[in-house]
Amino acid sequence: MKKVLSVLLTVLILCTGLVPCVGAKDAAEYANVILMIGDGMGVNTLALAKQERGITLFMEDECDLRGYSETRSSSSKVTDSAAGGTALSSGVRTTNRYIASYWYDPLCWFSVPRTLAEAAKLSGRRSGVITTDTTDGATPASFSAHSSDRGNSTDISTQQAKSDLDLIWGGAVGTFSSALAEKNGFTVLTTKSEMDALKPGSKSFAQFDYETMWHVDAPEGSTSPTLSDMTEKAISLLDNEKGFFLMVEGAHIDKFSHANKPAEAAEALEEFDNAIETAVDFARDDGNTLVVITADHETGGITLVDGKYVYTTTSHTGVNVPLIVFCSNDLIENGRPIKNREVAERIGKKMGLDKFPVSDPGKITAYFRDVTGLLTHINPGDEVNPLLSIRTMTRNLFANLFPKK
Numbered sequence: 001m002k003k004v005l006s007v008l009l010t011v012l013i014l015c016t017g018l019v020p021c022v023g024a025k026d027a028a029e030y031a032n033v034i035l036m037i038g039d040g041m042g043v044n045t046l047a048l049a050k051q052e053r054g055i056t057l058f059m060e061d062e063c064d065l066r067g068y069s070e071t072r073s074s075s076s077k078v079t080d081s082a083a084g085g086t087a088l089s090s091g092v093r094t095t096n097r098y099i100a101s102y103w104y105d106p107l108c109w110f111s112v113p114r115t116l117a118e119a120a121k122l123s124g125r126r127s128g129v130i131t132t133d134t135t136d137g138a139t140p141a142s143f144s145a146h147s148s149d150r151g152n153s154t155d156i157s158t159q160q161a162k163s164d165l166d167l168i169w170g171g172a173v174g175t176f177s178s179a180l181a182e183k184n185g186f187t188v189l190t191t192k193s194e195m196d197a198l199k200p201g202s203k204s205f206a207q208f209d210y211e212t213m214w215h216v217d218a219p220e221g222s223t224s225p226t227l228s229d230m231t232e233k234a235i236s237l238l239d240n241e242k243g244f245f246l247m248v249e250g251a252h253i254d255k256f257s258h259a260n261k262p263a264e265a266a267e268a269l270e271e272f273d274n275a276i277e278t279a280v281d282f283a284r285d286d287g288n289t290l291v292v293i294t295a296d297h298e299t300g301g302i303t304l305v306d307g308k309y310v311y312t313t314t315s316h317t318g319v320n321v322p323l324i325v326f327c328s329n330d331l332i333e334n335g336r337p338i339k340n341r342e343v344a345e346r347i348g349k350k351m352g353l354d355k356f357p358v359s360d361p362g363k364i365t366a367y368f369r370d371v372t373g374l375l376t377h378i379n380p381g382d383e384v385n386p387l388l389s390i391r392t393m394t395r396n397l398f399a400n401l402f403p404k405k
């Protein structure tokens with residue numbers, strides 16, 4: 001009788017325990033999301049890559065939906081990668097140069113917008129960002145840190161080293177502290193062979209050789225993986241029953257477009273396209289993964305002159321950029337543009353996040369709780385100088401009130 005009762009009790013506990021689980025799972029349409037950002041990749045950058053390389057593009061030919069993202073920031077019709085990254089990571093438009101912080105609170109004193117990478121962790125998923133840029137670059141930083149300026153490298157690297165994310169991989173940067181990252185449970189690595197040896201469940205922080213990751217084939221003697229190598233390995237490490245979020249950035253499309261180097265920009269785009277194919281192969285096989293490809297802005301003002309795609313500027317432009325979707329028929333409407341911040345908002349819905357966009361407490365709250373936090377913040381060696389930041393904040397407040405036409 002005792003045995004029967006205990007079996008009944010076990011069944012009861014299991015059932016009541018399972019009900020909310022099933023409910024929570026139903027709310028999320030996808031366990032996994034892979035968001036791929038071709039930095040500086042405009043509609044004509046795709047055409048330029050096809051012209052330069054004589055290739056077709058997987059992202060164009062195989063996609064389920066194709067629309068556009070409107071890229072402006074809160075302060076300017078032409079965004080930079082910090083505000084552009086923030087719109088895509090957090091679903092809010094902010095001032096150029098701000099990293100996942102509000103235009104009205106750049107010091108992050110009162111609140112910060114939660115990023116998709118952070119929200120994924122809070123939902124029980126694994127989460128990571130990978131880039132061909134240095135790890136403190138504006139795009140990866142917009143998913144893994146909050147700061148008043150993209151140039152606050154020490155602040156960004158410190159936040160990343162203390163981050164809850166499962167992996168942050170990119171080019172090496174001098175402000176990164178291996179000791180701090182290791183203290184926080186990260187395995188720090190610098191080569192492809194070390195990356196290949198990583199086991200699922202580990203936390204890893206990669207500081208690769210910045211020069212070679214963007215190539216289609218790693219050059220002779222390179223110790224770094226290519227972007228598609230990184231994408232394949234990151235997916236295998238993050239994949240688990242609770243799901244994952246991964247941001248993949250092809251940063252060199254932007255860098256070579258600033259330099260007006262079509263051959264290099266085209267190769268960087270082809271490698272980004274290879275990484276997309278890797279992600280989509282996994283997603284189609286898995287059946288529970290959404291893949292979204294877009295850009296933060298266009299770079300180089302590429303246009304068709306005398307039958308050839310050419311650069312017309314070394315800066316960013318404000319034109320709409322491609323928004324390409326795999327494994328969904330309703331994330332966007334074919335051919336219709338949406339705002340950059342809506343990309344994050346819609347992804348949040350598909351992940352079944354309770355609220356998104358949503359704010360987290362800023363640092364001032366933390367300071368009241370932790371005096372050492374305040375002392376760290378006003379350390380003279382810290383690049384986040386509150387007085388300088390107040391000047392920046394005032395200037396940027398005016399930029400938002402009276403945006404440049």
Ligand SMILES: [Zn+2]
Pocket residue numbers: 040081254255258299316
């Ligand atoms: Zn740029």
